Amino acid sequence: MNETFPGIVIREMPSGENGKLLYVLTADRGVVRINATGARKLTASYLKSVQMFAYSRLTVYEKNGHMTLTEAELIEGFYYIRKDLVALAFASYACEMAYISAVPDDSSVLRLLLNTLYAVSNAIAPINIIKAVFELKLCCVSGLMPDIEDGCAVCGDEAAGFCMNELEPRCAVHAVSGGEFIPLCAAARRIVSFVCGADYSKMLSFRASPDAIEDFCAFCESFMTASMEVNPKTLQFYREISRKQL
Ligand SMILES: [Zn+2]
Structure with missing residues (x-):
């Protein structure tokens, strides 16, 4: 047939x-x-x-x-992905993660990957930001959205970051007891909330200081690898390539 x-x-x-x-x-x-x-x-x-x-x-x-x-x-x-080694390394990683995450009867991963490859090919944003947004959105479509707005999981105070061992937000006081801790400034937490709620066509429409972007990018990679329990070879390759180009 x-x-x-x-x-x-x-x-x-x-x-x-x-x-x-x-x-x-x-x-x-x-x-x-x-x-x-x-x-x-x-x-x-x-x-x-x-x-x-x-x-x-x-x-x-x-x-x-x-x-x-x-x-x-x-x-x-998406021809222009091949013009840049960092873009190519990221797109390969995104495809591997799509392969791991895709399920039948749900077009979310396809739509996310299409929007992501379009953003890379047309240089809509720097690759590190496209990568972070892709990672966070992939967690959301996989039912693993971070509950960043709930405050510290121990005391309920404002979260200062995320404990990756427990996969929960922690305040500055309870940060140490939770194992690997990724700090998130208030501006970075706002980006996390924005991206989680944004349509794929709007998910890159935010601005922030370099510090907030740095927190956001570190958080997204750690949160995705920890919550999905993956460490893809293509991510290691992306890290090597992007480090060399700095
Ligand atoms: Zn606390």
Whole structure:
């Protein structure tokens, strides 16, 4: 049976002599595996539709649970991601996290990744901010939103940051007892609340001081890796690459 649906290529590997195995993030099926026979030798326009990060309309022939690509039409290639090594490293990391987080019957991860790749490709904001917002939003769509506005989990006073061992906010007095502590100034806490509640199209529409941005970025990475219990290789690679470019 033939079927057509849009999706983003979030992972690819060589398969057979000239083929590729594609992992495609879709709106309602989560991540699907598609065999693209001859994908490495065909015309350039077809190649663009099935390369990493491509958002394409894919037609597949499905039999016994196996999908084979029959047609591919590029919707958006996010071409400029490939022009910058830090952008490329981040986009690869975002795709790995999308692969881990996507579930069937929920298009949230697809919409988040599309908005994120668009922001990277069009340089809407610095990569470290796009990365932090992506990490925080991914936690939100996975049901792991941080309860930053509740105050210290021990005494209820204003939170000074977040304890990553317990995954809860703590005041300055109770910060030490909670293990790894990530400080969050008031401005950074406001960004966390804003991003958690913002539409994907507005999630990068905030301004803050460099100090607040620094707190916010450190928090988002720590919170995501701690709450999802992941330490992706692509994140380590991103860290190495971005450190070298400082
Ligand atoms: Zn306290």
